[in-house]
Structure formats: C-alpha cells, structure tokens
Amino acid sequence: MRHRRGGVRHVQLPHWNSEVSNGVSDEESRAAHNALTFARWEEKTGPKAPHGCESVSYEMYNSEHYLEHLRRQDEAKQFKRGAARWLFLCIIGLGAGLVAVFVDVSIDKVFEIKMRINDEVYLSVVPVFGLGWHSHGPCKCGWDSGLLCGGASSRQRHPGAPRLRWGAVAGSAGRSWIKCYLNGVDFPSVVGIHTLLAKAVGIVFSVGAGLPCGKEGPMIHSGAIIGAMVSSLRIDETIKPLIRTQEVRDLVAAGAASGVAAAFGAPLGSVLFAIEEGTSHMNPRIMMRLFVASSVATLVSRLWAGPKEGLPVGLLGWRVPVSFGRFANMDYYILEFAIFGLMAIGGGLLGALFNCLNKRLSLWRQRQVGPRGHRRFLEVLFVTFVIASFNFLVPVLATDGGPLMIEELPDTLALYWDTGTKSMKSLFHGQEDYDLRYLSLFAVMNFIFACWNYGVGVPSGLFVPSLLTGSAFGRIIGQLVNTHLIRHQNLPLQAHPGTYALIGACAMLAGTARITISLAMILMETCGEAEFGLPIFLAVMVAKWTGDYFNRGIYDLHIVEIKRVPFLEPQPERDMIRLQVRDVMARPVVTLELVCKISRLVEVLAHTSHHAYPVLYPGTHRMAGMLSQIMLRRILELGADQGAFYGARDAAPEKVIAWAEMTSVHPFRCKTPLQYEKLLSGHMDEYVRLGPYINRNSLFVLKYTSVYACYQIFRQLGLRHLPVLGMDGRLVGIVTRKDLILAEVEDDDSDREEVEEEAAYGTYSAWCPREDSLDSEEEVGSQISTHSTQSLQLTSERTLEDAVGGMGGAGGM
Secondary structure, eight states, X not given: OOOOGGGOOOOOOOOOOTTGGGTOOHHHHHHHOOOOBHHHHHHHHOOOSOTTOEEOOOSOOOOHHHHHHHHHSOGGGHHHHHHHHHHHHHHHHHHHHHHHHHHHHHHHHHHHHHHHHHHHHHHTOOOBTTBSSOTTHHHHHHHHHHHHHHHHHHTTOOTTOOTTOHHHHHSSOHHHHHHHHHTTEEOTTTTOHHHHHHHXXXXXXXXXXXXXXXXXXXXXXHHHHHHHHHHTTTHHHHTOOSSHHHHXXXXXXXXXXXXXXXXHSOHHHHHHHIIIIIOSSOOHHHHHHHHHHHHHXXXXXXXXXXXXXXXXXXXXXXXXXXXXXXXXXXXXXXXXHHHHHHHHHHHHHHHHHHHHHHHHHHHHHHHHTOSSSHHHHHXXXXXXXXXXXXXXXXXXXXXXXXXXXXXXXXXXXXXTTSOHHHHHHHHHHOOSOOOHHHHHHHHHHHHHHHHHHTTSSSOOBSHHHHHHHHHHHHHHHHHHIIIIIIITTOOSOOOOHHHHHHHHHHHHHHHHHOXXXXXXXXXXHHHTOSTTHHHHHHHHHHHHHHHHTTOOOHHHIIIIIISOOOOOOSSOOGGGGTOBHHHHOBOSOOOEESEEEHHHHHHHHHHOOOSEEEEEOTTSSBEEEXXXXXXXXXXXHHHHHHTOEEOTTSOOOSOOOOHHHHTOSSOOSOOSHHHXXXXXXXXXXXXXXXXXXXXXXXXXXXXXXXXXXXXXXHHHHTOSEEEEEOTTSBEEEEEEGGGGSBOOOOSOHHXXXXXXXXXXXXXXXXXXXXXXXXXXXXXXXXXHHTTOXXXXXXXXXXXXXXXXXXXXXXXXX
C-alpha cells in the first residue's frame, strides 16, 4: 500500500509509455509492465495482512433459483418486514444507549472510589523525606489504578491465543476495525459478544486508571457489535433482505453511529461521522436508518444526563446539560479569524507530529512487545504506573506536599486528577486564568502520554485525549491573547479564552484524525452552540489540509501502514490511470463448467481457498457466471439428498436445491475437504448442473480498462472479485482487493532492491504468466481451461471457513 507523502519509500512502478499506443506489440509491452501489487508482494515475501482478515462481497447473488425464491414470496408481508427493520434499528439505538449509560456510571463510580482512596491517604499523612504525604501515596494510586486496568487487559491477551482472537481486537482502538469492516474487510471476532464485554468493561478501568483515553472509540465498537448481534436475530426470516451482507453492513453501521451518538449525545454528528469515516456505500436510505438508531441512542443518554445532574427524571431540553457544557459568551471579531487560522495550522502540525511519533512507536511495539503475552501485559502496567504516578505527583509537589484533596486543588492542578471530559469542560468554561506554567506542562505531557498510550493493549479512544490536548494549548493562546493583545494593545478582540480552547480542541483532533464535517457538527451539538460553526469549520479544514501534507490520519495510518490491512482508500492513486487491468490481474484462473463432475468440485475445494469461481460454458472460455464457495459447499452437502446429482448416462434432473436450504443458518456439515471426500465417496463419478446456482449478475471489466476506473467500480459497489475479459469476450484473469493496492516496501535497501528488480522483470510465476506462454488470448484461455491450481497447493485436511447464512462471507481474499 503506497503513500507518497512524508518521504515513505516505495517501489517505482512501470507504466505504459507513449510507444505502446504507437504500434508496440502487446507481447512486448507485457514483459515490461507487471505492477507490484499487494498480492504479488505477499506471494514473494509472505503474508502481510493480519491473519484471518477476509473480504466481504456486497453484490447481489442473482441466480435462477434465487429469482424463483423471490417470485414465491408473499407480497402481503412487505409491510411486516419493513416494520421489523425499523424495530431492529430502535433496538440497536437502545442497546448502544444502555451501554453508554453503563460505562458512564461505572467510570464515575471507579473515579469516586479512586478519589476516596486518595483522600484517605492524604488524611492519614505521614512526613517522609521532608514531604508531607504518605509513603505509599503515589504508589497506591498508581498501582491500584494500574492493576484495575492491567487486570482487564490480561484476560484479553492469553499467551496461547490465536492471532486476532477477540481479546486482541478488544485491547485496541475499535474505530479502525469497524472502519475496515464497513468497507469490506472482516476480521475474526471483530463484532463478537466477547469483544463487546471486553470493550465495555475495559474502557471503564482505562479511564479510571487516569490513562489519556476516551470512551468514544470503544463505544463505536460496542455499538457496531450490538448492530451485528441484532443482525443475527433471524433477519432472513423477518426482514428477508435482498442482499444479506448489505443488510448486516447497514445494521453494523447503524450501531457504530449509535455508539457515537450515545457517547456524545450528538445524533446529527454521529450520522455524518458514519458517512465521512465509516461507510463507503452511503445513500439516503441508509442515512435515514442511521439517523433513527442514533436518535434513539441519544434519547437514552439524554434521559440519563438529567437525573445525573439532579434534574427530574424524564426532563429534556435546554436545562439538560450537554457533553462539554454550554458557552455563556461566543462573541468574536472577524480579526480573530487570523488567529484561529494560525491555531489550525499549529493543530495540523501537532497532529502530523503525533501520527509520526505514534507510527514509529507502534512499529517498535510490534517488533519488541508483540500483540499478546507477558510483555504486552507488563507494558500496560508500566505505562499505567508512569502516567498515574506523574499525574499524582505534580499537584503534590506543586503544593509543597501539603495534604490536599481534589476539592482543595486550584483549577490548573485539578486538571491532572480529573477525568478528560471534566478537564475539558473546565478549560472551556473556566472564568479565572490558569497558571500557564502548569497548564503548559499539562498540555505537553498529555500530548506525550496520549501518543504513548495509543496502541497499548487497553480499550481506548483518541477523541477525548486529542480534544483535551488541543483545548489546553488553545487555552494558553487565549490567555496570552487576552493579556497582551486585548488588555495592553486595546485591539478589537472579543473571544473568551475558553473559545480559543474550543478552537484548539477542534484543530488538534482534526490534525490527528483528519475528521472534518462530522467533528464540527459533534462539537456544535456537544457545546449547544451552532452560532460558532464558521470558526469551527475553518479550524478543522485548515488543520486537516496541514496534516495531510505530511502523513495520513491516525486511523488510516494504523490500518494501512501498521496493520497492513488490504484496505481500499476513498480515492485511487494517480499512477493507476496509466496502469491497465491486465497489469495487476491474477492469472491463471481456476474455473468450473456449467456441468461439472463431483470429483472436480471436491478437488477445487482441496487445492484452492478462493471465495468464488468463474463458471464457463462447456468447451469455451466464455463466462456464464460466478459460483461462490458457500454455494459450492451447500451443493456438495445437499445435492445427494435433494436428487441434484446424476450419472453420466442419465438425464439431468430438473429439480434444484431450494434457496432457503442454500442460505441456511445451520453450520456446514463438513469442515475440511477430506470430510467432503468421505461424504461424497460414492458420488465422485456423478455430475451436477451448476447453472441454477451461479450468479449471473456478475460484473466484469475488459483487460484494457484503467486500473483507476476498476478501483472505483470495485470500492463503490462493494465487490470481492471482478473477472477480466479479453476483447473477444474470453476470460483472461480476475481482480481481487489485493490486486488493486500498489505495494509499499519499507524494508532495508537490499530487500527493496530485490523486490524492485523481480517486479520489473516479472518473476512472480504464481501470478504473472511467462512471456512465451501469453502469445495470444487463445493460449491464455487454454491455460484457464486446464483448471490450473498451481497458485495455491493445500492439503485435503485444511479447515474451510465456517461462514454461514449469506453470500460473500467465506473464502480467501
């Protein structure tokens, strides 16, 4: 995955030059133009993507027996199915709201317990080394909080756990995983119930431990998991979606938006957040569903916010406090736009620095600590102890070790002990000037600690730490402006220091995460002020543009450059305009025929892990459609009992396996190709008609199509594979997600030069055909017709994916 900004090294790709269009033969140009894609890089150097990640197809599986199934459906139940969908969306919003309430109550309770212990320590003061504080004071607060957080983390990362099990997914920022999921890349247990429990409980102890983290990331993940859980409530029988994977995706997107809405009480901002950052297939229909779920989640969180502040139960409206408090004065002069713009540039620079440092730290963490095990656990304890002890010691030393409780601390020192949300409210609405020395120390150390903490093995979010850091820097600028420009220079400036803190918070988060419109809307909703929208828009846009000049946003950086997920970014690269699909497509292709022998189907399962297979008309190289691996396995399991198999001398039966049986929610009976061989040992010489089961709705591109256009088609339609045809309509290759990502090489120079050289000369034998074997499309077709399986030799004991219930959920990338 390539990235030009920030000096990242990358392989120089060959391109079509002007000679190609001036008469250079097709054979001469093939040898010179074999683009180094993610798939070919993996083929040469080994797996790069996280273990277990799978692509998800969102296209309609339009087969003959599916159309027959639709014709038999009772149209009178359409209203009932529509009502069920809206009910499910309300359940998702209710669930996300209740999780948010649980997290809020738990965080407040843990913080109260921690402060009570802290107060008891101070009241039992014992002079030690000239300081009036208990000898176990800092250690007690640091270790108590650290053990709470570390205990929650240790159960998530058992040393013997497989890679990317639920604990590894839970012990990280959830937003990146959900962004991948909504854009067509699934991971094991990313939306599992165990992950929900670990997220909801873990974030309580993370925030309670005093770590610089927020609840919004885990809440996004938790809401998405609730959406996935609702999608398992037999939606095939209640909603009866035309495309099941799309319905599940939309419900998960509604859950993610509900998580944001429940965390901040911002329904409009949460919908914009899902559109801007989460989903790549948005339309007004999906947007309406997101808004319904987000509104319900907001209602639940607002109903809780009133009684929490001593208001009557059920009271709503302006008296109910918003997340970051309402501003009493939001006046500002137009001259202050210049200051806001400079602050936005500073926020973009700080965000780019944060991302650069965190990337280096994360890569070191991958090499030295690992995703699980004792080192991961000890790192959590060490980070928590250092941060908690520092935050404990600063107020103690600043007051000469005097026995103080949090209620007795000045506003500046209280920032070190309060939670992130409370500290941010104080910076936004505090009327007295803060001590700039301790406020500057707080801003710098919170920046460092947030960078250090992001990626450690605890559930955490980045919204609150970034907003808090930016608000501290903004408050400093606001007080300096108020002191030196307003009081001394008498300039016509009006903004309160808290207003500058709000601009600083916007700029810092936009510079780090590169979120724009949704961030502006969320902050306007959480502050109850729409009149300040223009300065907020200015801050987020300038900060994003500044940060984009140097590197990716923090979430995309972790997805693409650290985890190396085969993620299709919103826009294709400019180099793809000069590349053609034949430069990146995978070949030869494993194919089937419309009438296929059972032994051949079992052989294909044993030697390949593809999700789907092109089906050709007998004796030709022309496509009839695509057969998914799920369909293939259901045919093998049910064909004998349903009478779909027949002998070589028998007439082909007209009966087909029902669609309801093919998409059954029951697990597959056979888990390995060897089990299929035993199950079908008496039917190996029989045949089956694949025509009724193939997807005749399959899209395709010509081999001369621009990779740029192919990328857009693939991403916008949510495809998993795209057949490639020659000019005469013959199948010549296939394109998957990994074939559309240009590889990035960041290893040492010797490895990079080796890969570049091999890419230039086309030595990827498993993916790129030899020059002398591709003299014509006829020979390409003959290679395909032999059903070559050289690209992946797997044993018959290999465990197949246990995906059930929908099209597009199993198989390789």
